[in-house]
């Protein structure tokens with residue numbers, strides 16, 4: 001996947017929150033093969049022992065995608081993004097502007113506004129958005145070169161709530177890198193996102209909260225790869241009626 005001029009071989013992007021320990025986090029990242037991890041500046045703030053955490057992430061040798069998780073206003077998100085750029089020396093920012101606390105649904109109005117401000121300042125914005133087509137267009141107009149629609153609410157593990165909407169997005173923006181971000185609970189959900197033609201999947205909770213995060217990271221990596229392979233293989237169309245898969249020409253001959 002090519003995103004903001006950077007070629008990524010792994011199509012799995014991993015979150016770094018909620019792991020049972022830093023050691024498990026490190027092992028899960030390695031098992032996932034992810035080249036990009038997202039890090040919350042607000043949750044891993046300096047006061048929370050952030051320096052050690054950031055050092056651990058740096059030591060993994062992966063690219064950091066700082067995020068604005070926990071921001072509810074344009075001002076908060078923009079300020080957090082500016083801090084992240086200083087801390088991580090990267091123009092990349094996963095932009096979250098949360099609009100509703102039960103679903104953690106993005107405030108798409110604030111998101112577009114913040115994306116416009118940050119893009120104008122030279123940020124390369126990865127917007128966490130809904131699956132709304134019109135909002136997607138506005139985010140592209142605002143300068144985003146990648147879109148990250150949700151599969152389901154963050155941390156819900158519900159999988160792809162609205163495959164129709166995600167398919168529409170893919171069809172409308174065939175040349176824009178699209179990443180399903182949030183709501184993935186199982187490897188089959190990740191595979192489904194990739195089978196829909198998505199370029200990548202970003203997930204956190206499903207791995208971090210699994211009984212065995214390292215094993216689940218490996219499973220997710222394989223699912224993402226399998227889903228992508230299936231998409232590239234041009235799968236058959238589903239149909240309502242049976243179609244015999246073995247030809248029945250003449251009578252079978254069993255022995256003499």
Ligand SMILES: CC(=O)[C@@H](O)[C@H](O)COP(=O)(O)O
Pocket residue numbers: 014015016017038067069128153154155156157181182183184202203204205206
């Ligand atoms: C870590 C992060 O950025 C999350 O906010 C992201 O959206 C992943 O969501 P899940 O935890 O549901 O995978």
